[in-house]
Amino acid sequence: MKSTLLPAYAPVSTFRSPGDAHRTTPEQHTLGVVTFTDGWARPRLRDGHPEVGLHLAGSSGDGFAEVWISPRPVTGGEFGDITYGHDGEYVFCATHIPETADYPTATETAYSALLELLTSLGYPQIFRIWHYMSDINADSPRGMEVYREFCVGRAKVLERHGMSHDMPAATVIGAHGGGIFLYLLACRGGTQVNIENPRQVPAYHYPSKYGPKSPNFARATYFAPDGPGRIFVSGTAAILGHQTMHHGDVERQCRLALGNIAQVIGTGTLSAYDLEPGHGLADLDQIKVYVRRTEDMDRVRRICREYFAPTADIVFLNADICRSDLLVEIEGIVARTGSS
Numbered sequence: 001m002k003s004t005l006l007p008a009y010a011p012v013s014t015f016r017s018p019g020d021a022h023r024t025t026p027e028q029h030t031l032g033v034v035t036f037t038d039g040w041a042r043p044r045l046r047d048g049h050p051e052v053g054l055h056l057a058g059s060s061g062d063g064f065a066e067v068w069i070s071p072r073p074v075t076g077g078e079f080g081d082i083t084y085g086h087d088g089e090y091v092f093c094a095t096h097i098p099e100t101a102d103y104p105t106a107t108e109t110a111y112s113a114l115l116e117l118l119t120s121l122g123y124p125q126i127f128r129i130w131h132y133m134s135d136i137n138a139d140s141p142r143g144m145e146v147y148r149e150f151c152v153g154r155a156k157v158l159e160r161h162g163m164s165h166d167m168p169a170a171t172v173i174g175a176h177g178g179g180i181f182l183y184l185l186a187c188r189g190g191t192q193v194n195i196e197n198p199r200q201v202p203a204y205h206y207p208s209k210y211g212p213k214s215p216n217f218a219r220a221t222y223f224a225p226d227g228p229g230r231i232f233v234s235g236t237a238a239i240l241g242h243q244t245m246h247h248g249d250v251e252r253q254c255r256l257a258l259g260n261i262a263q264v265i266g267t268g269t270l271s272a273y274d275l276e277p278g279h280g281l282a283d284l285d286q287i288k289v290y291v292r293r294t295e296d297m298d299r300v301r302r303i304c305r306e307y308f309a310p311t312a313d314i315v316f317l318n319a320d321i322c323r324s325d326l327l328v329e330i331e332g333i334v335a336r337t338g339s340s
């Protein structure tokens, strides 16, 4: 169903008010919608495209929707617990793992189904993935943190597929209820470079003190269809090497997280991947800033305003972070101009 009339395009998202999430025009179709409000809703098809609801907002007034748009008509579908929308070039998939006492097995099942679906639909290349989970820092009945149990299930599937070191930019962050929600973007093909931060140990080489199975994600993913590319920056925190820095100090953690992003998208790192020119924090858009303690929110907002463009889409969300000593985590997207 690939259209020959439209040139290759890079996937685009916007942040809107939830009430405005489903607005379309003849030129603008919806690939997928993620709402961040005061309740959760399992993925479903709505007006022919997937929608999933995450409980991340504190009150009904301050939610938003992340809307992935396409210039092409979108076909929606369902495969087991997965709801998806695809347009011939990209697919958006969302799935849900209800609260369970066995996250390793449930994660393994969900990841396996996703990989199976992507292969059968013909979009094998994942370039960005997000996970939101309730009780991320709580202990399971086996006495292991929920995040670590999730990592065990994910690692098993990826090992089986030989993909342990090939995963793209990711986010794993807390949600206020509902179990685990996972959504991703994948494509048929295109130039993809997974980028590491020279100041951080690759997550898949983290020592076992952080959990029996290392996380599988890249610090950022450069993705380009046929024209201008995007750099998807993972959820980034105050980690140097593999260690959490500045315990208890939200201001220094925030500045270090920002410094880590600046490092990943800057010329020094990108040139090592032949991806000049580099970028600065003012080039970041569709920014999500996750803050563990509500009392730190204003402080984090003030710091972020020093660095981000005033025109950028940016939201601040109260959420737990995958290590209990991390107070802030930040993700975003750089839209490159020109031919790369």
Ligand SMILES: O=C(O)c1cccc(O)c1
Residues within 6 Å of the ligand: 170, 171, 172, 173, 215, 216, 217, 234, 235, 236, 321, 322, 323, 329
């Ligand atoms: O385990 C992950 O994939 C992950 C990725 C980014 C941030 C984070 O807290 C966790």
Ligand SMILES: CC(=O)C(=O)O
Residues within 6 Å of the ligand: 203, 215, 235, 236, 237, 239, 322, 323, 329
């Ligand atoms: C954020 C985080 O947990 C990591 O970079 O490993």
